[in-house]
Amino acid sequence: MYNKVLKNGLVFWGDNFIKADIAINNEKIAAIGSDLNGSENIDVTGRWVLPGAIDAHTHFSLPFAGAVSADDFFTGTRAGAIGGVTTIIDFLAQQGEEGIMESFLRRLAQAQGEAVVDFSFHACIGRFSPEVEKQMPELLSKGLNSLKIFTAYGKSGLMQTDFNLLRIMKACHENGIMLTVHAENGLLIDALLENSGENPGIEALPLTRPVLTEVEAIRRVGWFARETGCMTYIVHTSSGDGAKAINELRQAGAPVIGETCPQYLYLDDSKLVSPDGHYFGCCPPIREKSQQKGLWQQIETGSIAVVATDHCPFTRADKDLWQGSINKLPMGLPGIETLPALILNRNQAINQVAAIKAISENPARLFGLYPEKGSLEPGTDADIMVFDPNLEWEISNKDLHMATDYSPYEGLKVKGKNTMTMLRGKIVYCSKNGWKGDCGGGQFLPRKKADSSFFT
Ligand code: URP
Ligand code: ZN
Ligand code: ZN
Numbered sequence: 129m130y131n132k133v134l135k136n137g138l139v140f141w142g143d144n145f146i147k148a149d150i151a152i153n154n155e156k157i158a159a160i161g162s163d164l165n166g167s168e169n170i171d172v173t174g175r176w177v178l179p180g181a182i183d184a185h186t187h188f189s190l191p192f193a194g195a196v197s198a199d200d201f202f203t204g205t206r207a208g209a210i211g212g213v214t215t216i217i218d219f220l221a222q223q224g225e226e227g228i229m230e231s232f233l234r235r236l237a238q239a240q241g242e243a244v245v246d247f248s249f250h251a252c253i254g255r256f257s258p259e260v261e262k263q264m265p266e267l268l269s270k271g272l273n274s275l276k277i278f279t280a281y282g283k284s285g286l287m288q289t290d291f292n293l294l295r296i297m298k299a300c301h302e303n304g305i306m307l308t309v310h311a312e313n314g315l316l317i318d319a320l321l322e323n324s325g326e327n328p329g330i331e332a333l334p335l336t337r338p339v340l341t342e343v344e345a346i347r348r349v350g351w352f353a354r355e356t357g358c359m360t361y362i363v364h365t366s367s368g369d370g371a372k373a374i375n376e377l378r379q380a381g382a383p384v385i386g387e388t389c390p391q392y393l394y395l396d397d398s399k400l401v402s403p404d405g406h407y408f409g410c411c412p413p414i415r416e417k418s419q420q421k422g423l424w425q426q427i428e429t430g431s432i433a434v435v436a437t438d439h440c441p442f443t444r445a446d447k448d449l450w451q452g453s454i455n456k457l458p459m460g461l462p463g464i465e466t467l468p469a470l471i472l473n474r475n476q477a478i479n480q481v482a483a484i485k486a487i488s489e490n491p492a493r494l495f496g497l498y499p500e501k502g503s504l505e506p507g508t509d510a511d512i513m514v515f516d517p518n519l520e521w522e523i524s525n526k527d528l529h530m531a532t533d534y535s536p537y538e539g540l541k542v543k544g545k546n547t548m549t550m551l552r553g554k555i556v557y558c559s560k561n562g563w564k565g566d567c568g569g570g571q572f573l574p575r576k577k578a579d580s581s582f583f584t
Contacts (some may be wrong), residue, residue, distance in 0.1 A: 131156050133166035137177035141504060143481050150177055152510040169182035172514050175547060179488040179502050180214025180511035182470045184495055185363055185387065187460065188218055195458040198531040200240035202567050207529040208245060209565055210557045212468035212513035212546035215246045215501050221274055222254035228263050232270060235423050236572060243570030245551055250308055252276040254290045255285060263330045266360035271574020274306045279345045280314035287314040297358035306359040306578040307528055311345035312337060312412055320441055326452035331407035333413045334397050339367045342412050344455035346370050350377035350384045352357050359583050360384045364438045366392045366412035368422020375431035383583035387434040388423050390470040391461050395536055407537055428482050433490040433582060435471050437463035440530040462530045466523060466537060470493040474543035476519055496576035514548035521545055
């Protein structure tokens, strides 16, 4: 007799759906089979039983342009869990003169008291110093196996020079650390911004950060990756052209892979007009509709292996601080709660297996969490999303739980929705009884090295 059994579901197993029961003992998946019985049996007939989703790109409590992103680790992970997310990877952000290890301890303390799902961090280089290269073994010893850098945001001092980029990539390769890159041509963006007058409005966002700035940076970083052998993950690829560039680089032998986000798959630049366009401001910006098809296509080829959210929500009041200038606009959008529904949306023509893997198995493998996370293997963590593939609903901020007061997807009709989330065997959300998780119930996940087979 097992603790719990989810009965008669369509269990995602070996890249297929099988009609089966799935049994849970304590925190682990105990068995998949037929006629399994537990102290608690839950009928999930007709529903998909999937690994809990992993959001590999969140920014909780991130200071940006005079505001702080509205979700903290509690509200953000709770909203994620309601949507079906059971693991998040956020970022270390160095403050002032702080070293990377100090920023880790500070962020860890913040998340440990708040997160309701399991969590990890990407280390992040704010300012480059040769110390960074020396700190890599220590990062690894803490299970921080990915490092984020920027080729943009020159004004805030985050942008790396090409020379430092090359150094960092060599050091990452030597240490087996995966480099994650915000790839935009920051020099060109800054020059375009300087030529846009005192207060460039929201219409200037795509003009000063055109697709060219993304494609050029991806190609440059990709060639550096080919030269150094550094496993390189391009975050928030916003354009079909950028996704195609990643695919071409991979064919040319560069160890590069991409991530995109729901905003680039669903929203387009027709939203970037006054008076409300600034509520859609993020970097890179949302693109022309014609760019979306290439992103969906590259999810299917696997060159865009991960869909994560870049969840960085602000309230309308925060966004209104912009005073009509994108130079003062807190950039970022909410998204963690709607990630699984938007990517598994059955109104969207997408290969379902590729879509499921892009929010579970692939980020788990790439970020060293597999099979404990991102799989339904017996013996691994019972992190489960029970997804109703036929539930039709319309996204409205009034029904969502993120700490912002608007949704960029307001009114979008979606087919399919999470109905139950289990974190290490505990039901933390179910659509009948609502939220049942614990503040601080999430655990820090030290990670292994990336699965290098993604890069060969
Ligand atoms: O606009 C965005 N993406 N805000 C969050 C920071 C970043 O660049 O990922
Ligand atoms: Zn970024
Ligand atoms: Zn981000």
